[in-house]
Amino acid sequence: MPEIIDLSQEIYAGMPVFKGLPDVKMEVHVTHEAWEGIENPKTATPAVYRLELSEHSGTHVDSLSHMAAAYCEQTIDTMPLSMFYTRGLCLDVSHRGLQEFITTADIEQALSKDKLTIQKGDTVLLYTDHYRRHYGTSAWPNGPGITVEAARWLGHQGIAAFGVETLSPGIPKQGNKEVHHIGGEMGYTHYENLINLHLLVGRGYFRFIAFPLKIRGGTGSPVRAVAVFE
Numbered sequence: 649m650p651e652i653i654d655l656s657q658e659i660y661a662g663m664p665v666f667k668g669l670p671d672v673k674m675e676v677h678v679t680h681e682a683w684e685g686i687e688n689p690k691t692a693t694p695a696v697y698r699l700e701l702s703e704h705s706g707t708h709v710d711s712l713s714h715m716a717a718a719y720c721e722q723t724i725d726t727m728p729l730s731m732f733y734t735r736g737l738c739l740d741v742s743h744r745g746l747q748e749f750i751t752t753a754d755i756e757q758a759l760s761k762d763k764l765t766i767q768k769g770d771t772v773l774l775y776t777d778h779y780r781r782h783y784g785t786s787a788w789p790n791g792p793g794i795t796v797e798a799a800r801w802l803g804h805q806g807i808a809a810f811g812v813e814t815l816s817p818g819i820p821k822q823g824n825k826e827v828h829h830i831g832g833e834m835g836y837t838h839y840e841n842l843i844n845l846h847l848l849v850g851r852g853y854f855r856f857i858a859f860p861l862k863i864r865g866g867t868g869s870p871v872r873a874v875a876v877f878e
Contacts, residue, residue: 650876650877650878651876651877652874652875652876653844653847653848653874653875653876653877654843654844654872654873654874655707655773655811655842655843655844655845655858655873655874655875656706656707656842656843656871656872656873656874657706657707657841657843658706659672659674659699659701659705659706659870660672660674661673661674661675663705663706664783664784664788664789664815665702665704665705665815666704666789666815666816666840667789667820669702669704669705670700670701670702670705672699672700672701672705672706673698673699673700673701674697674698674699674700675697675698676692676694676696676697676698677695677696677697677698678695678696679692679693679694679695680693680694680695681693682695683695701870703724703863703866703867703868703869703870704840704867704868705870706841706870707839707840707841707842707843707858707870707871707872707873708839708840708841708860708868708869708870708871709724709732709809709837709838709839709858709860709868709869709871710828710831710837710838710840710867710868711723711724711727711837711860711866711867711868711869712727712831712832712835712837713865713867714828714832714867714868715828715829715831715832715833716828716829716832718832719832722832723863723864723865723866723867724860724861724862724863724866724867724868724869725862725863725864725865725866727837727860729859730769730808731808731809731836731837732808732809732857732858732859732860732871733855733856733857733859734769734770734771734808734809734855734856735767735769735770735771735853735854735855735856736770736771736772736773736848736853736854736855736856736875737764737766737770737771737772737773737852737853737854738772738773738774738775738845738848738849738851738854738875739755739758739759739762739764739772739773739774739775739849740758740761740762740775740849740850741754741755741758741774741775741776741792742775742776742777744776744792745792746782746787746790746791746792747790747791747792747793747819747822748792749792749793749794749795749798749819749822750774750776750792750793750794750795750798751794751795751797751798752795752797752798752801754798755772755774755798755801755802762849762850762852764852764853766802766805766806766807767805767806768805768806768807769806769807769808770805770806770807770808771807771808771809771810771811771839771856771858772802772805772807772809772810772811773810773811773812773839773842773845773848773856774794774810774811774812774813774845775813775845775846775848775849776791776792776812776813776814776845777813777845777846778791778792778813778814779813779842779843779845780846788815789815789820791812791813791814791815791816791819792814792819793812793814793816793817793818793819793820793822793823793824793827794810794812794817794818794827795818795823796818796823796826796827796830799817799818799826799827799830799831800830800834802836803830803831803833803834803835803836804834807836808836808837809836809837809838809839810836810838810839811838811839811840811842811873812838812839812840812842813841813842813843813845814840814841815840815841816840817831817838817840839858839871839873842873847875848875851877854875854876854877855875855876855877855878856873856874856875856876857873857874857876858871858872858873858874859871859872
């Protein structure tokens with residue numbers, strides 16, 4: 649039997665989101681008791697929830713259209729499903745702390761340490777342990793991020809995507825916008841708000857699966873990201 653490791657955050661009302669994005673709201677739309685016409689019920693068991701959230705809430709993938717206006721036609725519903733079903737590898741860059749840059753040298757050293765190589769079409773996950781260290785604290789928005797140069801280096805490897813535990817792939821106001829632009833320019837995407845990456849480190853390659861919702865014209869989508877070890 650394959651081992652399936654969940655890499656996705658829970659979605660719940662009031663969960664942390666990137667600054668400026670809509671808050672996640674979740675409330676009961678109708679209960680079973682209401683459907684059954686029970687008057688003065690002693691219980692209220694949810695039958696349907698109403699959700700309000702942006703495409704970029706929780707564990708999610710960005711469309712290329714999100715990267716910059718120049719790529720506006722490459723919305724999430726047009727991106728090939730093969731981008732979200734790939735070989736995966738997870739690299740340990742957990743020595744990088746709050747608002748520290750993850751460099752190309754960091755990535756190359758992590759590859760060498762675990763005797764891994766990046767092939768065209770791979771998804772590269774970057775383990776920083778930021779989720780376990782800081783989720784739900786005031787430090788959560790201040791995670792490490794990759795440099796512009798590292799983003800371009802990853803693009804030259806032909807990746808489908810890379811993934812991070814943080815709210816953004818780069819450090820806000822210190823290259824994050826440029827990291828997004830490079831992804832659009834070079835035709836790869838990224839995942840944000842991943843969890844459980846500590847369970848992948850040192851274990852080699854796995855199957856990475858993180859299909860988006862088919863949102864017409866979407867700029868991204870929440871995903872149920874998983875790593876599968878056969």
